[in-house]
Every structure is written in C-alpha cells, then in structure tokens.
Amino acid sequence: MAERVLMKGNEAIAEAAIRAGCKHYFGYPITPQTEIAAYMAKKMPKIGGVFLQAESEIASINMVYGAAAAGVRVMTSSSSPGISLKAEGLSYIAGSDIPALVVNVQRGGPGLGGIQPSQSDYFQATKGGGHGDYRMIVLAPASVQEMASLTIKGFNLADKYQMTSMILADGTIGQMMEPITFEDAEIENYEKPWALTGTNCERKHNIVNSLYLKPEELEVKNFERYEKYKAIEENEAMWEEYMMEDAKYCVVAFGIAARVAKNAVVAARNEGIKVGLIRPITLWPFPQKAIKEAADKVNGFISVELSMGQMIEDIRLYTESKKPVALCNRCGGMIVSPDEVLQSIKNAEKGVF
Amino acid sequence: MAVVFKKPDSLADIPFHYCPGCPHGIIHRLVAEVMDELQIEGKTIGVAPVGCAVMAYDYFTCDMIEAAHGRAPAVATGIKRSRPENIVFTYQGDGDLASIGMAETVHSAARNENITVIFVNNAIYGMTGGQMAPTSLPGQVTQTSPYGRDVDHCGWPIRVSEMLATLEGPEYITRVAVNNVKNVMQAKKAIKKAFQNQIDGKGFSLVEVVSACPTNWGMTPQKALEWVESDMLPFYPIGVYKDRSAEKEESK
Numbered sequence: 001m002a003e004r005v006l007m008k009g010n011e012a013i014a015e016a017a018i019r020a021g022c023k024h025y026f027g028y029p030i031t032p033q034t035e036i037a038a039y040m041a042k043k044m045p046k047i048g049g050v051f052l053q054a055e056s057e058i059a060s061i062n063m064v065y066g067a068a069a070a071g072v073r074v075m076t077s078s079s080s081p082g083i084s085l086k087a088e089g090l091s092y093i094a095g096s097d098i099p100a101l102v103v104n105v106q107r108g109g110p111g112l113g114g115i116q117p118s119q120s121d122y123f124q125a126t127k128g129g130g131h132g133d134y135r136m137i138v139l140a141p142a143s144v145q146e147m148a149s150l151t152i153k154g155f156n157l158a159d160k161y162q163m164t165s166m167i168l169a170d171g172t173i174g175q176m177m178e179p180i181t182f183e184d185a186e187i188e189n190y191e192k193p194w195a196l197t198g199t200n201c202e203r204k205h206n207i208v209n210s211l212y213l214k215p216e217e218l219e220v221k222n223f224e225r226y227e228k229y230k231a232i233e234e235n236e237a238m239w240e241e242y243m244m245e246d247a248k249y250c251v252v253a254f255g256i257a258a259r260v261a262k263n264a265v266v267a268a269r270n271e272g273i274k275v276g277l278i279r280p281i282t283l284w285p286f287p288q289k290a291i292k293e294a295a296d297k298v299n300g301f302i303s304v305e306l307s308m309g310q311m312i313e314d315i316r317l318y319t320e321s322k323k324p325v326a327l328c329n330r331c332g333g334m335i336v337s338p339d340e341v342l343q344s345i346k347n348a349e350k351g352v353f
Numbered sequence: 354m355a356v357v358f359k360k361p362d363s364l365a366d367i368p369f370h371y372c373p374g375c376p377h378g379i380i381h382r383l384v385a386e387v388m389d390e391l392q393i394e395g396k397t398i399g400v401a402p403v404g405c406a407v408m409a410y411d412y413f414t415c416d417m418i419e420a421a422h423g424r425a426p427a428v429a430t431g432i433k434r435s436r437p438e439n440i441v442f443t444y445q446g447d448g449d450l451a452s453i454g455m456a457e458t459v460h461s462a463a464r465n466e467n468i469t470v471i472f473v474n475n476a477i478y479g480m481t482g483g484q485m486a487p488t489s490l491p492g493q494v495t496q497t498s499p500y501g502r503d504v505d506h507c508g509w510p511i512r513v514s515e516m517l518a519t520l521e522g523p524e525y526i527t528r529v530a531v532n533n534v535k536n537v538m539q540a541k542k543a544i545k546k547a548f549q550n551q552i553d554g555k556g557f558s559l560v561e562v563v564s565a566c567p568t569n570w571g572m573t574p575q576k577a578l579e580w581v582e583s584d585m586l587p588f589y590p591i592g593v594y595k596d597r598s599a600e601k602e603e604s605k
Binding site: 024026050052054055056058059060062063064065066067068069070071072074088089092096196197198199200201202205206207208209210211 | 394395396397398400407408410411413414415416417418419420421424427428429430431432433434435436439456457459460
C-alpha cells in the first residue's frame with residue numbers, strides 16, 4: 001500500500017513536483033508559499049537537482065523560461081503580488097509555446113494586500129495577467145491531497161500542450177496539514193524536438209521566440225494557439241459534482257471555499273433543501289458543460305468565493321443568464337463560514353438572490 | 354585556389370538588418386569567429402536581447418532564444434543550470450543590460466554564473482529611435498535629452514565594467530572597442546577569453562564592447578568612430594577590470 005504521510009499543502013506541492021520529475025526550481029521568497037522554496041532548497045541538492053533563489057520574481061520566471069526552453073521540467077512558486085511580477089515571463093512563455101508549472105498560493109489584494117488566504121487572483125489566472133492573447137491551464141486544489149495530484153497533472157498537461165499550468169491554491173490549503181498518499185506519479189513523457197540542446201552541428205538551429213514582426217505571421221501563430229486552446233476546452237475540463245442529481249439550487253465553489261460550501265450543502269440537505277455543489281477543479285478550462293447542464297434544471301446558483309465575485313462572471317456566462325446567480329463571499333483574507341453559505345442557500349430558496 | 358577569407362560557419366548566410374556603418378556586424382562576426390575557433394557552435398545556446406540585436410537569433414547558427422528586455426542573464430542562468438555541459442552566452446545592449454536588466458546583470462555576476470555576456474555599449478537606445486541610455490554621456494543630445502544629458506536632472510551615466518569589478522563574484526570583466534583595427538583585434542581576444550573561461554568552468558565573464566550608433570548619433574560612420582575615440586573612450590576607458598585567474602597567478 002502507498003505510504004500515508006501528514007504534510008502541509010505547500011510541502012505536498014514540492015514533494016509531488018520532485019516525484020513528477022521536476023529537478024529545477026527557481027523562486028523568490030513571499031508569504032504564504034515559502035515552504036515550497038524551503039522544501040526544494042533542502043531536497044534538490046540531495047537528488048542532483050537545482051534550487052536557486054533568484055534576485056526577483058521577474059528573474060525567477062525568466063530562469064524558468066530558460067530552463068523550460070532547454071527542455072527540462074521546471075517550476076516556480078509565488079503568491080499574488082509575486083505573480084503580478086511574473087506576468088511578463090508568463091506572457092513570453094505562452095508566446096514561445098514552452099511548458100512550465102507555476103504555483104500561486106493566493107493572498108488578499110490588491111496591492112500588497114495582506115498575507116491571509118484569498119481567491120481574488122481568479123481573473124488574473126483565467127483571463128490573462130500578462131499581455132497578449134493567451135491562456136494558462138489553471139488547476140484549483142481543494143485539499144492537500146489535490147495539491148500533490150494536481151501538481152503532477154499540471155506538469156503532464158504543460159508538456160502535452162506546451163504551455164503553462166498554474167496551480168491556483170490559497171493560503172489556507174498551502175498552510176494546513178492533512179494526511180495524504182503519494183501514489184506512484186504517472187509521468188507522461190513528451191518529445192521536445194524544439195528544445196535548446198545545442199545543434200551538435202547536425203540539425204538547423206532551434207529558436208525559442210515570441211517575436212513575429214510580420215503581422216500576418218503573428219496572427220497565424222495566435223490562430224494556431226487558439227486551436228490548441230479549443231481542444232483543451234473540449235477535453236481537459238475537470239470538476240466534482242456533489243448531490244446534484246435532484247438539486248434545485250447549485251452552489252459553485254472551488255478550493256477552500258468549496259470545502260466550506262460542502263458543509264453548508266450538507267446542513268441545508270438536513271433541513272430538507274435540495275441543493276448540490278459543483279466544484280470546478282480546472283478554472284481554465286472552466287467546466288462550462290456542467291454549468292450549462294445545471295442551468296437547465298436548477299432554479300438558481302450561488303457562487304461562493306473569497307473575492308468580490310470573479311468566478312461569478314463565468315457562471316453567468318455559461319448559464320447564459322438563464323438563472324439567477326447569487327454571490328456569497330468574503331475577501332481581504334477573511335473566510336466565508338458554513339453558516340453564511342447556508343444563509344445564502346436559504347435566501348435562494350426564498351427567491352432572494 | 355586558396356581561401357583567404359570567408360564567413361564564419363557560426364554566422365548564418367543572411368544579410369544583417371543593421372544600419373550602414375553599425376558595428377553590430379563586426380561584433381557578431383567576432384563572436385562567430387570565436388565559436389568557430391573554439392569549435393563550440395554545436396553546443397552553444399545564445400540568448401538574444403531586446404533592442405537592435407533582437408534578431409540575433411537569426412544570425413547565429415547555434416541554438417538561440419529571445420529574452421524579454423533585460424532578462425537575458427536570468428534566461429541564460431535557467432539554461433546553464435539545466436544544461437551545464439552547453440556553452441551559454443548573452444548578447445545585450447546598454448538599455449537592456451544596464452537599465453531595465455541591471456538587477457539580472459549584477460546578480461548573475463555576483464553568483465558567478467558560468468556564462469559569457471557580450472555587452473554592446475553605444476550610449477543610446479537604437480531600436481526605439483535614439484533615446485537617452487544609462488550610458489549616454491553628460492551633455493549628449495538624444496531624443497529624450499534634446500538639450501543634452503543634464504546630470505543634475507537625470508543622473509550620471511553608469512560605468513558597468515568598473516561597477517561589476519567591485520563584486521567578489523565575477524571571473525572576468527573587460528572593456529574593449531571596435532573603432533579601429535587594433536581595437537577589433539583586442540576585442541576578439543577578449544571575447545575568446547570570455548568563452549574559454551566558460552569552457553574551463555571559471556564563471557561569469559563580461560566583455561563590454563564600446564560601439565557606435567551613426568544613425569541615432571546623427572553622424573557619418575567615419576565621424577561616429579572618431580567620436581568613440583574623442584568622447585566615449587575617455588569616459589569608458591579600455592582595459593581589464595577584473596581577471597580573477599590572472600590575479601591569483603600574480604599573487605603566487
């Protein structure tokens with residue numbers, strides 16, 4: 001049987017990354033994700049890997065860009081203000097079509113904000129953050145176990161589609177401890193004929209680049225990239241449904257908010273209210289199919305978020321505003337309580353959205 | 354018939370986009386000749402900057418990557434730490450290396466990253482049309498210092514080689530020029546040493562090449578080379594600013 005260990009969420013990410021074959025980590029200290037760097041600093045030298053503390057978030061993402069271009073599995077991790085600084089590199093990585101894993105253990109914002117948990121980087125992660133037309137695969141773990149499994153999944157998807165996978169976690173899951181098992185990491189191997197390895201004077205030189213001065217070429221590049229994104233939207237969306245079979249109301253929540261919301265769904269069911277939960281595991285691609293189908297059978301939605309309401313826009317988009325969507329939220333590092341969610345469910349039942 | 358002069362193998366057979374009289378062509382050629390002579394073309398990975406040399410990735414026949422403005426040393430660090438057996442160099446201008454990328458420059462030098470940096474200093478932003486650079490001389494007229502660089506208003510130019518030489522980290526810091534044949538020959542020697550240092554695992558080597566920009570200086574190519582001699586080199590003197598291995602040798 002696989003060994004069961006008690007771990008912090010942040011450490012689970014680091015250990016899973018190593019098991020996924022990541023031997024290169026570049027980062028910069030920021031709360032509340034520092035355990036990832038600390039874990040890597042301890043482990044990497046012992047397994048012949050590289051841990052390097054960069055001079056800035058900008059340098060660290062550009063080291064990731066270089067290492068990814070050289071064809072190795074590579075990652076960085078940060079928290080909200082640090083991810084803003086990495087936006088430049090994220091855009092270049094997207095424009096060069098190379099794979100990387102980036103972790104955002106979110107804290108409250110905007111600005112320096114706070115160091116308590118938040119989900120207010122949903123827009124930044126799913127709608128861009130950096131400049132230009134591009135997407136990242138965004139994975140939202142709701143447990144320490146998922147911090148590990150989605151990290152492995154994230155590396156595989158990044159290699160498969162030659163793009164960035166982002167783990168969009170939050171300070172709570174990053175800091176909390178839970179028992180987890182490490183199943184044997186399923187490492188998918190993809191050829192990297194584009195990688196910078198040196199030509200050995202045997203092939204034409206590889207160029208990793210995002211510059212296209214001819215607009216017709218740049219347009220074609222973007223068209224091609226969006227074909228890839230379309231395939232991802234069709235094939236890679238992941239979500240969990242809970243008590244949705246006969247649900248008249250649908251709570252939508254991800255990450256730590258989904259853990260809280262699940263308790264509220266159980267409490268509401270105990271009071272006879274037919275409510276269920278859809279928990280997006282991929283935020284991009286968004287589980288549009290699940291939301292569309294739910295929109296045809298429930299009376300309304302409740303989006304539970306640790307932000308001023310960001311995912312709610314996607315729920316409205318994919319329900320085509322057919323059904324009302326309420327927002328149950330806290331922000332700035334405050335966490336929504338099961339009672340607050342329960343109250344929102346009760347309000348929905350009364351038709352108050 | 355004996356071949357007495359040919360294009361280096363490490364340079365692609367396509368025309369440069371550089372302006373007439375621009376020394377980038379000479380500097381590219383020196384780097385390519387050194388790659389040929391050290392027989393490292395097949396294992397070299399070059400990092401192109403943002404600026405006039407942005408399309409250097411088309412000109413060198415080794416594997417190439419294009420970095421964001423100023424980030425070339427960080428990108429080179431990521432490559433070198435992933436593939437220590439490869440030879441990694443960056444090719445950067447003064448705006449790229451000494452302004453927006455100064456942090457990456459200083460810290461890669463401090464870490465003694467085993468990479469080679471070719472730093473082309475022509476005291477102006479060329480690609481964007483001639484703005485004031487971190488290395489523009491006091492009084493120098495540019496598009497964004499139309500009345501001449503006023504050091505009371507926008508500060509003094511930075512002598513990158515002298516500054517980096519104060520660090521414990523780097524192996525080799527030198528300044529050369531390409532305004533006459535003698536200097537070109539010296540520049541090539543320095544570039545070769547900077548690559549040889551990397552092959553020998555000695556660490557961070559930076560060659561600052563004092564260059565010219567006839568177009569944005571508003572001078573003929575000939576006049577621009579004279580201005581290098583009369584104005585640039587007195588402020589940016591040619592010389593070896595740090596050579597750790599040589600210092601060790603001397604102290605024996």
